[in-house]
Amino acid sequence: MDSKSVEDMIEGLSGFHFSGFHMDGSKLNNIEKPTTTLAIENVHKQPFIIGVAGGAASGKTTVCDMIIQQLHDQRVVLVNQDSFYHELTEEELATVHEYNFDHPDSFDTEKLLDSMENLRHGQAVDIPNYDFKSYKNSVFPARRVNPSDVIILEGILIFHDPRVRELMNMKIFVDTDADVRLARRIRRDTVEKGRDIGVVLDQYSKFVKSAFDDFILPTKKYADIIIPRGGDNHVAIDLIVQHIRTKLGQHDLCKIYPNLYVIQSTFQIRGMHTLIRDSQTTKHDFVFYADRLIRLVVEHGLGHLPFTEKQGLYILVWISVRGYAVYQLLEVVRVWRMLCEHVAKGSRLARFLFIGKVRTTVSSLFMKNYHKTSQKGMCCYWILFSARAIQLSKLFHYLQERVYRNPTSYFSISYPHLRVYMWCAKASQE
Ligand SMILES: Nc1ncnc2c1ncn2[C@@H]1O[C@H](COP(=O)(O)OP(=O)(O)O)[C@@H](O)[C@H]1O
Numbered sequence: 001m002d003s004k005s006v007e008d009m010i011e012g013l014s015g016f017h018f019s020g021f022h023m024d025g026s027k028l029n030n031i032e033k034p035t036t037t038l039a040i041e042n043v044h045k046q047p048f049i050i051g052v053a054g055g056a057a058s059g060k061t062t063v064c065d066m067i068i069q070q071l072h073d074q075r076v077v078l079v080n081q082d083s084f085y086h087e088l089t090e091e092e093l094a095t096v097h098e099y100n101f102d103h104p105d106s107f108d109t110e111k112l113l114d115s116m117e118n119l120r121h122g123q124a125v126d127i128p129n130y131d132f133k134s135y136k137n138s139v140f141p142a143r144r145v146n147p148s149d150v151i152i153l154e155g156i157l158i159f160h161d162p163r164v165r166e167l168m169n170m171k172i173f174v175d176t177d178a179d180v181r182l183a184r185r186i187r188r189d190t191v192e193k194g195r196d197i198g199v200v201l202d203q204y205s206k207f208v209k210s211a212f213d214d215f216i217l218p219t220k221k222y223a224d225i226i227i228p229r230g231g232d233n234h235v236a237i238d239l240i241v242q243h244i245r246t247k248l249g250q251h252d253l254c255k256i257y258p259n260l261y262v263i264q265s266t267f268q269i270r271g272m273h274t275l276i277r278d279s280q281t282t283k284h285d286f287v288f289y290a291d292r293l294i295r296l297v298v299e300h301g302l303g304h305l306p307f308t309e310k311q312g313l314y315i316l317v318w319i320s321v322r323g324y325a326v327y328q329l330l331e332v333v334r335v336w337r338m339l340c341e342h343v344a345k346g347s348r349l350a351r352f353l354f355i356g357k358v359r360t361t362v363s364s365l366f367m368k369n370y371h372k373t374s375q376k377g378m379c380c381y382w383i384l385f386s387a388r389a390i391q392l393s394k395l396f397h398y399l400q401e402r403v404y405r406n407p408t409s410y411f412s413i414s415y416p417h418l419r420v421y422m423w424c425a426k427a428s429q430e
C-alpha cells in the first residue's frame with residue numbers, strides 16, 4: 001500500500017489538472033444569469049436551532065445543560081422561555097396566586113420572536129433575566145446573548161406558537177412522569193424559590209396540572225425526539241448530540257441551498273465510512289465498501305435528476321482527500337467514474353480537477369476553465385479537496401453564480417462523514 005497521503009501529494013501540486021471535453025467559449029455570453037444573487041462574502045451562517053419542551057420540572061434545563069456540555073467545541077447558547085414572561089401589572093401582582101403562569105398568554109411571544117430574528121441574522125440580543133421571586137424581569141441586568149452556531153430554546157410552551165416552532169431545526173420533548181415532576185417542583189419551589197409548600201400545591205392543582213394537559217402535552221406531537229426520563233436518559237442525549245454534530249457539518253450548505261439533499265446517516269453508512277477510512281482495511285474490502293457507498297450516492301442522486309434528453313447534466317463529486325492513501329483515492333475515482341459512465345449512458349465524461357487549497361485556487365480555476373465546459377451531455381468534475389465547510393459553501397456559491405447558470409435546477413447530495421458531495425445541474429438551454 002502506498003503510504004503517502006493524497007493530501008500531501010495534492011498539496012505538492014502546483015495548480016490543477018484536468019482532462020475531458022471542451023465547450024466552445026463563444027457560447028458563454030448566452031448563458032442566463034442566476035436568479036439567486038447572494039454575494040459570496042455575504043453568505044451568512046445560520047444557527048442550528050433546537051427547541052426543548054416538556055412539563056415544568058421535567059428536566060428540560062438539565063437535558064439542555066448536558067447537550068451544551070457535550071457540544072463544548074461549538075458556540076451554543078441557551079434561551080429560556082421564562083425570560084419572556086410578561087411583567088405583571090400592580091393589580092396582577094396584588095393577586096399573584098390567581099395568576100396562571102402556565103398559560104400561553106403569560107409569555108411575550110412577540111418579543112421572543114424578535115430576539116430570535118436578531119440572533120438568526122447575526123445580531124447580539126439582550127435577554128431579560130426573569131426573577132421568580134419578584135415576578136419581574138427588570139430586577140437583574142439583562143443577559144447579552146451573541147449569535148452562535150447552535151441556539152437552544154427551552155420552555156414549557158416553546159412548541160405552542162407555530163411561528164416559534166418553524167424556527168426550529170430540531171424539536172425535543174422531555175417526557176417525565178407527572179408524579180416525578182410534582183416531587184421535583186415541590187423541592188425546587190420551596191428550596192430555591194422560598195415558597196410555601198401549600199402555595200406550591202395550590203398552584204399545581206389550580207393551574208399547572210390542567211395547563212400541562214391542555215397546552216403542553218398537545219405539543220408533544222410536534223417533537224422530532226421524545227426523551228423519556230430526561231437527564232437520566234444518557235443514550236438519548238448521546239444520540240441527539242451525535243445528530244446535532246452531523247447536522248452542523250452540513251448545516252451551512254443546507255441552509256444556503258434549500259435544494260441540497262443530504263443522505264440520511266444510518267449505522268450501515270457510518271460503518272462503511274469507518275471501514276474505508278481505516279488504514280487496516282484490506283484493499284479488497286476497501287474496493288467493496290467504496291463501491292457500495294458510491295452506488296448509494298449515485299442512485300440517490302439519480303432520483304433527483306431533472307434530466308431530459310435535451311438537457312445536460314453536471315455531476316460534481318467532491319472527495320475529501322484527508323486520510324486517504326493514493327491507491328484508495330484512485331480506487332474511489334475509478335469506481336465513481338465507472339458508475340457515472342454507466343448512468344450517463346454513453347455521454348462523454350470526465351474532468352478531473354485537483355485542488356490543494358480551495359480558497360486560493362478556486363477563482364482562478366473556474367475563471368480559466370469554465371468556458372471549456374460542455375453545454376451538452378454530461379460532464380463529471382472530480383474535485384479532490386481539503387477544505388473547511390465554510391470554504392465549501394463559498395465554493396458552492398461560486399459555482400452556482402459562475403458555472404451553473406440555472407440555480408433552480410441544480411441539486412446536490414452529500415455524505416455526512418465522508419464529505420462526498422454530488423452536484424447536478426441542468427446545462428444552460430440553447
Ligand atoms: N434526572 C434527575 N434526577 C434528579 N433530579 C433531577 C433530574 N433532572 C432534573 N432534576 C431536578 O429537578 C428540578 C427541575 O429540573 P430542571 O432540569 O430545571 O427542569 P425544567 O427545566 O424542566 O423545569 C431541578 O431541581 C433539578 O435539579
Ligand SMILES: Nc1ccn([C@@H]2O[C@H](COP(=O)(O)O)[C@@H](O)[C@H]2O)c(=O)n1
Binds near residue numbers: 082102131135208
Ligand atoms: N413567576 C413564576 C413564573 C413561572 N412559574 C412556574 O414555572 C414553571 C415553568 O418553569 P420551568 O423552569 O419549570 O419550565 C411553570 O410551571 C410556572 O408555573 C412560577 O411558578 N412563577
